[in-house]
Amino acid sequence: MSIDDESSREKSYKIFRRLLAYLRPYRKRFIFALLAMVGYGASEGLIPYLLKRILDDVFGNQNSDMLYVLVVAIIGFSIVRGLLGFFQRYLAAFVGLKIIEDIRNQIIDRLLYLPSSFYSKTSSGSLISRMTNDTLLIKSALTDGASALLRDSVRIVALVSVALYLDPVLGLIAVLGFPIGLLPVLKFGKKVRRLSRVGQDKFGGLTSLLHELIVGHKVVKSFAMEDVEKDKFSKENESTTQTFQKAEKYGALSGPSNEFLGSVLIGLIILYGGVSVISGVRTQGDFIAFITAMFLLYEPLKKIGRVNNTIQIGVSAAERVFEVIDTESEIVESANPVHLRTEHPEIVYNDVWFRYQPGPVTSEEVGQSLGDDITTDEGSEQSRWALKGVSLRIGAGEKIALVGMSGGGKSTFVNLLPRFFDPSKGSVSIDGVDLRDFNLKSLRQSVAMVSQHTFLFNDTVLANISYGRRGASEAEVVQAAKAANAHDFIMNLPDAYQTLVGEQGLLLSGGERARLAIARALLKDAPILVLDEATASLDSESEMLVQEAVERLMRNRTVLMIAHRLATVRNADSIAVFRKGELVEFGSHERLLESGGEYAKLYRLQFEDSTKLEAREFNS
16 A cells, blocks of 8 residues: 555545544434434344245245244234335434534634635635535435445445354355455545545536626626637536536445445355255255345445445545635634724824735736736735835825825735725724724625725615625615615615615616615724725716715715825815825825826826727817
């Protein structure tokens, strides 16, 4: 045995033992299931014995009284065996389903508390696949695999015991010979597990690709890329199918190999036993009962090959699931956290450096999920820092605008505030306390975020606005909606506040989604507001309504506002200008224009572009 094989077997054993630990809350039902399995398996040993009694006592000795006794015994045996079969199957399935429920809850508990960096490195399709497909494979391994293994093992022990009782010599030959039939099971089982792991990873990638096609269907259609995406999916689908086909091939080879070796052994036993019956050494009843036991033994031995494949696939799936459950969060709460209570917070960034950890993710994916600050340049050490020594003090109640070219570090800067990430170097503090010393929940409850890419849940308008304010009354929700200029359009919806908004709010316009996001932030009433310009890409009327709502939202709060259009930052108390991760300028709109630096250049470029566009529209 190679070191790799031994290590793989030990790893499989540890994973399976960990799965069995989930049985503890349901041990009573599981014990009843075990007893039913043992009874069901052991009862099979009575079949050849009853057959021997029929042949030797009823037919051989012409005993009619024994005939009636055996008929009653067979009927009673069938009833008891049927009940045992029902309970062992039902209880095992019940326990298996409860274990999968617990594992799924454990996965979601881990996912909800993992930092944003985890999601930037892990595809959504892979996570969905582990939550759904892999957990079903685990359930199959526990209920169809482990349960069948135990039941069939008891059947084998019972039938071997009967065989040894009926004929010790032939029974010993069977005991020594049948393990040879297990060799293909062990050999092909390792290949099945390895290929199943590869196939499950590919299935996760296929799920991720499908998710992208569904979410991005408008982009696909607008670029007429249906055929290209169809071919791309077809290739991924074919590759995934081929991997599972290989696993099925080795799984299928296990059965016939097992059957062949078993049939050779049974053939030799029949030859030896037949000669002994002809010579008068054994009765026909003994021999037929023994052969019946052998044929009954043949079925569970054959099933062990399939059961082993099921268990190996389940262990491979469990390995993928436990990878998620065992992922350690980079965002760790202090042992004695401080509860954040502040109405007028002062925020200080002190020599903050930050870079994203490398991972199997494209710059496009990261940009969509976290903002536009990540660079994947593999050049110098300096070029991979998203923030480089940024220091900034934001006074209580101040409104600070963050401007700069794409990739400058603005999104990274604000994502540090609710601790989506922690600085690689330096610190961020509120009222003199490092963010890492705060209770994480109280910190995030103190920060409201409104993005231009509004995310709404596939729920009612009421549920989306009150999200984060459990127990908020309908009157409070309506008040927030009115302040966000959302109440009027909500009342025109089919079911008003009970209207479902669709997945990601797709049943609403961009302006309507933005106003619901503002209403949600108003209802949260957090002292700190992070605003990623919500008026971007809106028509004039929607922009006016949203801008009015934003101005109400900013009152009496400390505000960090990412500005994409410089015309919206004039009324900010101060403007922070970012370039390639560095804070290059800081001051008021007027002073920065007068200095003629980076801000003045950006303002001039944007103003000139706007003027040219207006002239072009006028001339057309």
